[in-house]
Amino acid sequence: MVLALPLSLLLSLAPTLDVPVTHAELPNGLKVIIAPDRTVPGVTINLLYHVGSRDEQAGRTGFAHLFEHLMFMGARYVPYPQFDTLMEAGGGVNNAFTSYDITDYYSVGPSNLLETFLWMESDRLLTLGQEMTQEKLETQRKVVLNERRQSYENVPYGKVEDALPPALFPKGHPYSWPVIGSATDLRAATLQDVKAFFATWYVPSNASLVIAGDVEPAQALALVNKYFGFLPKRPIPEQVSAPLAKLTTEVRLQLTDKVDLDKVVMAWFSPREGTPGDANCDLLASILGQGKASRLYQRLVYRDQLATEVSVAQETRELQSVFFVSALARPGVDVHALEKAIDEELQRMKTEGPTLDELEAARTLVYTGAARRLESLVSRAQYLNQLQLTYGPKATVKSDLDRYEGATQATVREMANTVLGAGRVVVEVRPEPKVANAQETK
Amino acid sequence: MRVLVPAAALALLACSAAPPKPDMEPPLPPANKPQAMAASAGTIPGENVLAQRPPIPPLGPFDAPVPTVLTLSNGLKLYVVERASAGLEAVGFVTRQGAATDPSGKEGLASLAASMLQAGSAGKSQAEVAAAADAIGANLSVSASTDALSIGLSALAPRLNEMAALLADVALRPNLTAKDWQKIQAQRLGELTAARSQPRVAARAAFQAALYGNGPLGHLPEGTIAAVKRIRLGDVKNFLASVSPTESAIVAVGSASAGAVRSVMEGAFGAWKPRGAPPSHGRKEPTVEVPRPRFVLVNFPGKPQSVLLVGQPSVPRSSPDVLALELANAIVGGSFTSRLNQNLREQHGYSYGAFSGFAFGRGPGAFAARTSVQTDVTGKAVTEIFGELNRLVAEPLSAEELSKGKALLAFQLVEALQSVGATSAAVADIFLFDLPLDEYRTYVSRLQALTPAIVQDAVRRALHPQEMTLAIAGDAKAVLPQLQAEAALKLPAPQLRDPEGKVLRPATPSVGGAASSGSRTMRHL
Numbered sequence: 001m002v003l004a005l006p007l008s009l010l011l012s013l014a015p016t017l018d019v020p021v022t023h024a025e026l027p028n029g030l031k032v033i034i035a036p037d038r039t040v041p042g043v044t045i046n047l048l049y050h051v052g053s054r055d056e057q058a059g060r061t062g063f064a065h066l067f068e069h070l071m072f073m074g075a076r077y078v079p080y081p082q083f084d085t086l087m088e089a090g091g092g093v094n095n096a097f098t099s100y101d102i103t104d105y106y107s108v109g110p111s112n113l114l115e116t117f118l119w120m121e122s123d124r125l126l127t128l129g130q131e132m133t134q135e136k137l138e139t140q141r142k143v144v145l146n147e148r149r150q151s152y153e154n155v156p157y158g159k160v161e162d163a164l165p166p167a168l169f170p171k172g173h174p175y176s177w178p179v180i181g182s183a184t185d186l187r188a189a190t191l192q193d194v195k196a197f198f199a200t201w202y203v204p205s206n207a208s209l210v211i212a213g214d215v216e217p218a219q220a221l222a223l224v225n226k227y228f229g230f231l232p233k234r235p236i237p238e239q240v241s242a243p244l245a246k247l248t249t250e251v252r253l254q255l256t257d258k259v260d261l262d263k264v265v266m267a268w269f270s271p272r273e274g275t276p277g278d279a280n281c282d283l284l285a286s287i288l289g290q291g292k293a294s295r296l297y298q299r300l301v302y303r304d305q306l307a308t309e310v311s312v313a314q315e316t317r318e319l320q321s322v323f324f325v326s327a328l329a330r331p332g333v334d335v336h337a338l339e340k341a342i343d344e345e346l347q348r349m350k351t352e353g354p355t356l357d358e359l360e361a362a363r364t365l366v367y368t369g370a371a372r373r374l375e376s377l378v379s380r381a382q383y384l385n386q387l388q389l390t391y392g393p394k395a396t397v398k399s400d401l402d403r404y405e406g407a408t409q410a411t412v413r414e415m416a417n418t419v420l421g422a423g424r425v426v427v428e429v430r431p432e433p434k435v436a437n438a439q440e441t442k
Numbered sequence: 443m444r445v446l447v448p449a450a451a452l453a454l455l456a457c458s459a460a461p462p463k464p465d466m467e468p469p470l471p472p473a474n475k476p477q478a479m480a481a482s483a484g485t486i487p488g489e490n491v492l493a494q495r496p497p498i499p500p501l502g503p504f505d506a507p508v509p510t511v512l513t514l515s516n517g518l519k520l521y522v523v524e525r526a527s528a529g530l531e532a533v534g535f536v537t538r539q540g541a542a543t544d545p546s547g548k549e550g551l552a553s554l555a556a557s558m559l560q561a562g563s564a565g566k567s568q569a570e571v572a573a574a575a576d577a578i579g580a581n582l583s584v585s586a587s588t589d590a591l592s593i594g595l596s597a598l599a600p601r602l603n604e605m606a607a608l609l610a611d612v613a614l615r616p617n618l619t620a621k622d623w624q625k626i627q628a629q630r631l632g633e634l635t636a637a638r639s640q641p642r643v644a645a646r647a648a649f650q651a652a653l654y655g656n657g658p659l660g661h662l663p664e665g666t667i668a669a670v671k672r673i674r675l676g677d678v679k680n681f682l683a684s685v686s687p688t689e690s691a692i693v694a695v696g697s698a699s700a701g702a703v704r705s706v707m708e709g710a711f712g713a714w715k716p717r718g719a720p721p722s723h724g725r726k727e728p729t730v731e732v733p734r735p736r737f738v739l740v741n742f743p744g745k746p747q748s749v750l751l752v753g754q755p756s757v758p759r760s761s762p763d764v765l766a767l768e769l770a771n772a773i774v775g776g777s778f779t780s781r782l783n784q785n786l787r788e789q790h791g792y793s794y795g796a797f798s799g800f801a802f803g804r805g806p807g808a809f810a811a812r813t814s815v816q817t818d819v820t821g822k823a824v825t826e827i828f829g830e831l832n833r834l835v836a837e838p839l840s841a842e843e844l845s846k847g848k849a850l851l852a853f854q855l856v857e858a859l860q861s862v863g864a865t866s867a868a869v870a871d872i873f874l875f876d877l878p879l880d881e882y883r884t885y886v887s888r889l890q891a892l893t894p895a896i897v898q899d900a901v902r903r904a905l906h907p908q909e910m911t912l913a914i915a916g917d918a919k920a921v922l923p924q925l926q927a928e929a930a931l932k933l934p935a936p937q938l939r940d941p942e943g944k945v946l947r948p949a950t951p952s953v954g955g956a957a958s959s960g961s962r963t964m965r966h967l
Contacts, residue, residue: 142791230488
């Protein structure tokens, strides 16, 4: 079916979301984007290093994220703990995250901190390795092991995060272990590992810098040159590649946890980041499971009352993405009843495709979501940095959103058939036998 | 992730995600690293640019928005902020009736009423209303906090007419059918069952119940399984019928002018008249529990971490001490370099992060320090937390800390007012808590007037560590001997509670082999 009037209206919305930027690349390979916005008296800098958990060695899972923590442990001119104390003294704050593909650092604060931010980033990019010590490593090893406990081990169903990657990807594939890594591997990391990882991956040619906020582009660029221009050119690290993983049959895992309700998580391979197929999967995920009008919410939560909550997501990644469907049961509902209802809805989507209204709503939600992402300086800068990594230096928000304009009811249905096939991982989680709740029986 | 952004850690404290703002004195530069160090081994040409700490130039003022207030023909107030945005417009409806008004035995009523507002309106089904919101890209959210029931949505302009119509349908014309009620009630029971296996939720529930007992604040807004089973559709109808225009307000933030918003909202809400009894018919005033238990515990055998909360009831949002307390909090637990986080995370390695916050509401509010620590260091971690809280009361902040806290809060205001949705929520607080319209505009100048003495006086009025309650969700058998070993804490034996905060056994328990040795206070108080 062909799209009627609503699309033309939406087409006109996408371009208005673009933000003006200035691009540059320093001789040492550092890519720079400056996105001025004089309406907010603040500035953020976002530094993206193209290294993630996929670049870890065997026996060192979780290392890229551990390294991220070590980046705050002080360098030659801004020794520990001044990265944080100087920044917060001026009203600025920072954070960072590590994914399978990237490690991303940001600082945000009043606009008079721009030069301070650049100074601190330059210092640690140049000297962190030389200033690293065993003591710093031990401090953050403890913190990261506690992060692992807090975010995975002490969270209901958290063990699914450990179990899924190796079930989905073949042994040795760069996505076959979780970003957080294993506690054993985290304990094994050495000072030498830290120095080698830093020397390989933390080089200007493997980084891109976005400055967003209350800045004058020429002045900001001059400061970038001042603090990053003298850094020597270093070899561009070779990025990992892997053949597309495939599953032809279903892999089933059965776990138990200290929980009261059953849960099912399903995962399929899907098109990689930045492709039209990736955009179709976003739309498919939205129609299937995002929001209270979505098909799985309507069927499992509202109509049949089998599930307490459902969740569907296209988890976009550089080499190959993963499409997730999960549902948490109602009390007394077995995981197989959830699966049956989910599979029926997936089959209906594969047969009938989405309605025109569903597709248009999903597309509108994508555009509105992009607008929300542009609202705050921190998320805007991160978005722009991700865009340049995915599409190259001239990428715009529009080039990202353009991918959604080509989607039709037919392409979304086709994507459902391509992605949601028999080859998948299904994780069933059931409650452990009920001795645990001693407090209730006493 | 380096730091877990502590926003949602404690629903009770969510409203203290307090707005602040810029205009700071540049801090005193600590002495730069000596040049000699820079010249040591391994330097490269040009590196000396790093030896000089950059200047921090003076900062211009930040003119935080002051909303325009209009009144519709039925008395409903309209707060409008007209400003440039990324093409987005936010509208919201808020009424001064939240979980603090839940009747005893029907905890969760306000929150269920909020859910029923999303279960179909104006003759349209739940699915049709949700689809209508999706069609304009709006994130429709309806929720009940302690003090308010709020409806919010934002969408790309120009959708003001559709947004206003949707807002009015959801707020004023819910279907409230028996069939939808059965579904909403059953779903809530599922959610509450799921929450029982979450130590973080259990710690909050036990903490809140310990602070406020059976009073109106003694439960999480979502309610308890037993109470939700007792609630009937008639209760929800009564609750919603008592929502009145004079106790409610509309907020709009975006590019639309106040005049345009008024005209659209008059069409959508102007004909609304109160449907039932006026509000506040003999409702219980929020109270705090006296005496409060000093130590409550929810047992989660075998867990690798203990979730800890340490705190007490505090002061209402109307207190003149609020800003000074926010500043004290920034130093003790409201930032990465805060005393609690530096101590528990960086110095001792007990935790991924330790934070604190105030909840300031219409009622007594609360203060809580919160963290998750490795099970085997729970006792030591509790001692460190109390040590930091005692120090906060005993000693004034240093000049350096005062300056840092002001700078951090000032920029937090800038960040809090970036999105139209967050700005709308901040403006709703002006209505909910009777704040001056220029609350955010004057924020920085009021902040700058604070001195160490003012802050310490406020802290001494509000915080009394020796009266604070410790709530733990964790492995009782593993942690109780550790707490006994920390004799200086003088903790009584714990009051055991279930994951919803309900007292399990009033008498002193003997948990596993925990009581084999240790202090008398543990056993007999």
